[in-house]
Amino acid sequence: MNDHTTQYVGDRQRRRLEWRFGVHVRTWLAGLPATVDELAEKWHLTVCSGGPYGRTAVIVPVTLTDGREGVLKLSPDSGLAVSEAQLLRIWADSGRVPLVWGLDHERGAILMERIDGDTVADKGVVPPMESVGSLIADLHTIEVDRAQSDELRPLMARVQYVFEQYSRARAEGPAAEVIPASMINQGHSRARELVNGTTRVVPVHGDHHPGNVIDGGERGLVAVNPRACVGDGAIDAVDWVLWKATTIEEMERRASVLSRKMNVDGDRLMEWARAFAPCAAVAKVNKGHGGTAEFDALMELSELALAAR
Numbered sequence: 001m002n003d004h005t006t007q008y009v010g011d012r013q014r015r016r017l018e019w020r021f022g023v024h025v026r027t028w029l030a031g032l033p034a035t036v037d038e039l040a041e042k043w044h045l046t047v048c049s050g051g052p053y054g055r056t057a058v059i060v061p062v063t064l065t066d067g068r069e070g071v072l073k074l075s076p077d078s079g080l081a082v083s084e085a086q087l088l089r090i091w092a093d094s095g096r097v098p099l100v101w102g103l104d105h106e107r108g109a110i111l112m113e114r115i116d117g118d119t120v121a122d123k124g125v126v127p128p129m130e131s132v133g134s135l136i137a138d139l140h141t142i143e144v145d146r147a148q149s150d151e152l153r154p155l156m157a158r159v160q161y162v163f164e165q166y167s168r169a170r171a172e173g174p175a176a177e178v179i180p181a182s183m184i185n186q187g188h189s190r191a192r193e194l195v196n197g198t199t200r201v202v203p204v205h206g207d208h209h210p211g212n213v214i215d216g217g218e219r220g221l222v223a224v225n226p227r228a229c230v231g232d233g234a235i236d237a238v239d240w241v242l243w244k245a246t247t248i249e250e251m252e253r254r255a256s257v258l259s260r261k262m263n264v265d266g267d268r269l270m271e272w273a274r275a276f277a278p279c280a281a282v283a284k285v286n287k288g289h290g291g292t293a294e295f296d297a298l299m300e301l302s303e304l305a306l307a308a309r
């Protein structure tokens with residue numbers, strides 16, 4: 001990276017982008033400063049300082065000429081930017097997502113509202129499941145016409161991508177010594193069955209975890225960074241069933257509350273949680289958190305699902 005690029009992308013961010021998109025992303029990164037300058041001129045933005053984050057995009061804080069604070073989100077995959085902007089605009093009336101002020105298809109860039117506050121993951125405290133369930137329900141109950149729905153990817157594509165990424169993460173990290181490949185494969189098989197099952201279909205966030213929800217204070221919880229798709233809405237609650245839970249009983253209690261608030265089947269939600277538990281276990285091990293009560297609970301849930309097949 002050149003010196004101009006490092007003002008937007010640190011070494012950790014660069015490694016994440018390379019892992020996600022391959023080493024050819026370096027060419028995109030080299031042109032990033034010029035792209036930011038072009039977009040700042042196009043939308044009359046003042047670029048502010050601030051740290052980038054994320055695996056699929058670079059975030060640049062900006063200020064508009066009328067004083068509004070926003071962020072410029074740029075991705076090497078322009079398709080991701082377009083689909084994200086589409087879903088954020090669909091959900092705009094809910095007040096539960098950032099407002100989109102501009103989209104540049106060619107450059108894979110979104111200009112959007114900046115949400116003040118920490119993510120739930122950064123705060124590190126499990127919020128009431130009633131609050132989380134209300135957030136997801138507010139998104140899923142927005143009326144969507146057929147044309148809007150048809151523009152979103154099917155949930156199967158998202159499920160396929162997630163399991164491919166976690167299979168790779170398992171094979172390339174310490175999880176390979178702890179978690180059998182059959183456990184990931186079985187979870188993937190179950191997830192495909194759930195995708196193909198009969199249930200209410202809605203636009204879903206697709207990556208609704210504590211790192212993608214901001215505690216907006218008086219505004220409440222706000223969802224960011226959607227991986228827009230359409231399918232079974234229960235999938236958006238999976239990470240909340242599993243995050244920081246130390247027993248299966250705790251997971252089941254959370255699923256019960258979430259399913260009532262979201263008006264989805266609680267047993268089906270737990271089936272989704274069982275399918276994705278091996279992925280969460282891989283993440284724990286690769287981050288050095290194996291052997292914890294949370295990891296043990298994930299493995300127990302995964303083993304129960306494997307034994308039931």
